[in-house]
Amino acid sequence: MTSYQSENPINPWQPLARPGEVSETRLIRAILDGTFPINSSLPGERELAQLLGVTRPTLREAMQRMERDGWLEIRHGKPTRVRDFWTEGNFGVSIALVRNQYPLPDDYAANLLAVRVLLCPTYTHQAVERDAKAIAEYLDGADSLTEDANAIAEYDWRLHWLLTVRSGNPFFTHFINSVSGLYDLLGPHYFSFPQTRAHSRAFYIQLRSFAQAGDAEAAGKLAERVMAESRALWIDLAGKEQ
Secondary structure, X not given: OOOOOOOOOOOOOOOOOOXXXXXXXXXXXXXXXXXXXXXXXXXXXXXXXXXXXXXXXXXXXXXXXXXXXOOEEOOOOOOOEXXXXXXXXXXHHHHHHHHHOOOOOOOHHHHHHHHHHHHHHHHHHHHXXXXXXXXXXXXXXXXXXXXXXXXXXXXXXXXXXXXXXXXXXXXXXXXXXXXXXXXXXXXXXXOOOHHHHHHHHHHHHHHHHHHHHXXXXXXXXXXXXXXXXXXXXXXHXXXXXX
C-alpha cells in the first residue's frame, strides 16, 4: 500500500496542537527517519528541550506518552533508549505510524485486516447468539447508507463495536476501541473503492438475515468468509494503485 498517503487535508477549524503534542510528533518522525535509530540513546533532557524549542516539563510530558506507547524506555540516571517499536510498541505506535510514516509499509493494512479475520467470526457468532435482535436492528440502517466512504467507514466500525459489546466479552470491545484511530485513518481509504463498498453492503444484508433468523453459527461462518475476502480485496486494489 505504498501509494497511500495518510496525511489528511488541513482543517482550519481544528484546534492548534499543544507544544507537548508537537514535540511528540517531531520526536516520532525523528525516530522514523533514522535521526534517532532504534536502540540509540536520545540526547540529554536539557539539550533535547533546546533542540525542540520547548520547556523541560513540556518535553517530559511528551516523552512520558511516548514511553507509554512503546517508543521510548526512560531509565532514571541513564540515557533514554529508543525502543524497537515494532516489537515493543502497542496500538499507540500503530496509530502514530499511520499519521507520521509516508509511505506506510505495504502489508500494514493487510496485517490489521488479518487480525480481524481471526477475531470477527468469534465475536459475531457470540453476538448473534446473545442478542440477535440488537444486531438485526442496527443492520436495518444499512439500507439508508450513501456511497460516502467516510459514512460507510463509520457505520462499519460501529457495527464491529456493537458486535463485540453484544458478544459479552469485553476484551473484544477493548481491542476494537484500541484500533478506532486506525479505522478513522484507514477506513475511508478502504471504502473509497466501489468494490469494497459493494462487498460490505452485501455482508450487512446477509448478516441481517442471519441475525433475524437467530442463526449464530451461520453468522460466524459468514463473518469468517467475508473478512478473508475483505483482506484479499484490499490487497488486490491497493496493489493496483502502486
